[in-house]
Amino acid sequence: MTASNEQQAEAYRAKPEPGQLVEVRRRQWVVSDVLSSSLESSAASQNVVTLSSIDEDGLGEELEVVWEIEPGAQVIERAGLPEITGQDDATTLDAFLDAVRWGAATNADRGFLQAPFRSGVSIEAFQLDPLVRAIDMARVNLLIADDVGLGKTIEAGLVIQELLLRHRARTTLIVCPASLQEKWRVEMLEKFGLDFRVVDSAYIKRLRRERGIHANPWTSHPRLITSMDWAKSGEGL
CATH class of the missing domain: 2.30.30.30 (SH3 type barrels.)
Structure with missing residues (x-):
């Protein structure tokens, strides 16, 4: 060395x-x-x-x-500013400015939607309707009741992602039938880049081994999924 x-x-x-x-x-x-x-007897x-x-x-x-x-x-060593080695072309600059504008959406700016551009899915026009309604609500309270196969999961994911991007929500809890927990987790990750964790008995045991017996599963991660039956059992409370 x-x-x-x-x-x-x-x-x-x-x-x-x-x-x-x-x-x-x-x-x-x-x-x-x-x-x-403060121990004087300590060697170091x-x-x-x-x-x-x-x-x-x-x-x-x-x-x-x-x-x-x-x-x-x-x-961690403090990093300095990067060296300027050249200039981007006009097309790259335009793309950067567009990204900045999309990323600068605020609670008061309802004219720009970020979630459709950041998701990894092809969105139909009707799937934007719940998202637009949610943005217009002071407190989001929606019932999405489309027919089977019309993309209710995508509509819900768009609303979740938009609220997170606008800092109108910090945590998310999805409660669904046990058979759909993994489907929700995979779709949120693959289509929206949102990492959810499934809260069940196995998760509780692993969490308490790692963080102690008093660890609260509901505050262990900002995005959680659990089943209706497991939530009603009160095991994680």
Whole structure:
């Protein structure tokens, strides 16, 4: 290992400071607090670091670790601005500006719909009707009752994605028959890029092994699917 690499490794393992971005257990966190050891008999000082998750799947989750003995813990090097190596052509610039405009839709801007452009499906005109109605509602409350095969799942997915993109919704819970749980999960992932997790007995057991017996399954992920019968049983409450 060269001298520069050794210095870089030492910097990664150095005691972090509040506000720094770190990587612990293959996830990224922001340092909330650092408490140094007060034991005089310690051969080397140790620090208890309080971390706050910035990952989408665990936003706001907190973790305390002893920094010096936590395997793989490191401070993420601050990245600088990229170097400008050239200019894009006019077509690329136009596409970029269109993407910025589509991504800048706000709660008050009802003229732009983002979900149809970000989904991976071919949408029929009638499937946009529930989406337009949802955007016009102060509080979305829709009953979609189209005939079988007309794409109710797609219509619901468009509404979910649009509300998430506009920050009008932060969490989503889909309650459906047990036989349709996997269908909903796959379609939301493949057609809208939305990662849902199925909450059932197996999920509860795995979650509590990983996060403790008091882990709440309903706050474990921002997008969840469960069956009507399992929800009525109250097992996860």
